[in-house]
Amino acid sequence: MGPVLLLMMLAAENSEVTATPPEHSTGLKFVVAFPENIAYYHPVVAQNMVQLTALYDDTSVNIKSYTFADIEMTLSQGESKNYTLDERMESNSQSISDRVLQITSNNLITVHAINQKQNSVQTALVLPTDKLAKEYLIPPVPEIQGTTLPVNIVTAGVTERGPFRLVIVNGENAGNIVTVKGTNDEKFTLESNHIVQIWLGKTEQFRSVTASYPVAVLFGHTCAMRSSCICGQLYAALPPAKEEKLKFYIPPALANGTEAFVLVSEKTGTKIQDFNPASPLVETAGTAIFYHQGLLLPLIPDTDFAACYVVHSILDTQNFVFIVVNKTFTDGVHVGNLRLENSWQDLKGTDYVSTTVVLVLGKSVIWHASSKMAVYFMGRKNGSWFGNPAAIISTSPDFRGCVLSPEVLKIGEVANSWQESLKYCKDQKMELVSFPEAQHQREVYGKLLQAQGASRQEVWIGMRRSSRSGEWYWLNGVPVNDTNWEEGEPGTVHDGQCAIMSLDENKNFGWSDKGCCEAAKPVCHIEPILLNIS
Template identity: 45%
Template structure:
């Protein structure tokens, strides 16, 4: 392969590898379910883990199950989980400073798979429901900024916390060591509190209501959650508040704030400078740490522009009203799809003071949401008894594509040796590729754009005339409808039975004698995720 096509392939591989940093797919996860509602609440918890496979023949193993599960691409399976973190209690010797007290639990669930999966967890007890996006172990971090404690009437406001009264107790931090070795964790800011967490275990500690910025540092990757088992909501009711804390950022990032179902909300911000919660009049905030939307019934982690994706899996939660909130740049409202259907009649709302717009859309089944040409973000919300909960939808790709949700990128390769059309077919097959069939206008334009500047002048493509009818056909058997013949092409049967594509101008096609020599354009189509 000559230097130019090799460069094209390497640049594509680098772009794909970099984009995977911003996906939520992986093969190793550690899941926890926090204490949900007061320990005396008279109903059982119903905790579920939703696993969606991104590739065929995926084996999923769960530590709490006795056997592995086989899934194919686009299939989702739910697992019921009984393990739940217990109450955070204090010892008499530590009554004078309960914020240094922590407990360690082994009630975590370890999930591994042979190929990439995405995971969401839903905790339900009575009317209290919360969901969380679970980040794979390899994409966790060793530093997190603790969100400031919101002023919650009846819980954190109106008097000092009462640690032995669940709904009046402080918020808590949950720190999980997902894997070997032991994690040495320090909570810094107010005081330095060292915690040692063995593999597969979770530590819980109360969060001070003060204004001092606090953060978590560890000697290895850990997961951090911000939670309250029974925060007061309204009319003397309480419910779980729970969110996964995003890792500290290397740079300050911009977080567009969607008008969450048209209701006002507070924003919890925390970074190196300070921790604060604000009733933001702007619809965008900047932070190098945590940015979380707070309602009395919801903690929703915001996604920065720099980590927008192009394709998302949204798991429909039965028995609830399910809503998508989509945020995208105002110039890229076109090209969004829900499943196979283009998003129509969206009713966009401008996020004032930003270049972004937002829209809400109901869904009735598990689906993928994808953009054909740009990145965006999607939040999945659901309603339970007039109480909303939700989380960012799992990102499975950060490479927009006109064909859908791309999991495995296409491969386009121009071979170095010029040879006949028949020999080109065999040479491509030796590379586990096919001579390219350009059976759609979109693929023609896409391929032409990707190959501009290549040192080859023309390449064989996978079309020829039928020996029986003289009609042109594609090797992949797709219909021969969209064509890009150069002017005065093709000629009659005697002028050529095979076709080359020019790599200049608009990449027009010309018929040629199949025995002439040209370089093959080999291709493998991308894998597109379809939800089943």
């Protein structure tokens, strides 16, 4: 059993063991902005859309866009729908604007932004408003021939020759004071659901964005050069600023044989670092964004690895996921109902490996049974990559699937009979724990093993003999196959009728039969809620 199974600890004997609630990709409120898209220089309409994915049935979603009529839709669990925006939703001005999309729902959803124009595709994972931050670090501007080089080509007078820019998106908080810090700070006051765009000129040397209330920040260019007289939109949603030193493991396949860089941002400064597949680890006390032609990809630090992700493929493009995981836990990776059987590529000098999975059309759930990993949604169209960190559904590994609500374990406060313990758990809206599968048993033991202050007592579990047949049965109705009886246990039908478990690690959490009227504390349990992965 790996240490990643020991997700949480009992603080005392009557504490609950749970995992963290649904993660930062899921929420109830989102504000989305779409930067100007002049890819290929042609005056054709871009296809800007949001892709909404529901985690629960009967999810009602409201979409309010600029001055247009509201849109209502209802989604079932795991269902995804696209909403295409009016072209007037694009933010093509540096002035403050209210051209944003406001999305609200009654249940948790994920939101994926997609910008397409001819062969130019850009995607971003949209964070809910309650997961936004007050500070972001501005990356160094990549050196792109025909866009930022030569320096004298950059001009404010021609849109496609303009500098890189920031798009700062305010959520629900009116009067949000936003400061873009640099050689000469720029300060703005944004009302609720407003945005402002800032050019990243050479002289200002902007380093960070701070705000009195949380905001989202996009970084990129309306039309970065790809080849002779062909340009494509280039944008990424910046991750919130972090000060601790982080490790970023980069799949070598991202470089795809082309020149690639890592844009590193720290509070003390920025740098553009060449990417060498032989050195796939970047360590920095800040943020890191991977760049190569057509792609700005925020990298996932190991502190943000998760156990379950959801991605949806995009029509008329090649779609993939790139997975990074500790080499010890490759056998726990699943795509849908199937264990992943891919070959893995070592990330040299590290304990991690990566692989690429081709996606089929529709939804794909990528989850791990016992560990955490990084997953990137990636695509390619006409040779150019696009992509973003995949939407995190859960950081709680579980051998049964993708966790929406983690299981709960609780040791009762009072020692009582098996029957009274059963009632106690029901009064807590829980059940006396049934854990028929050996893998689940090991997980429960691992969590209880970490209990702080838990004595080596015995506790009731949800197994007893049938009064009619004398056979043992689980309260949840699952057949009794995997057991952990102590030596010589259980006795005959004339012995104990209820199952009790030792919390003594030296006894390997062994079970024995006891008279049901003896006093012991119960282990109460709530089953996890799992996402339908079919």
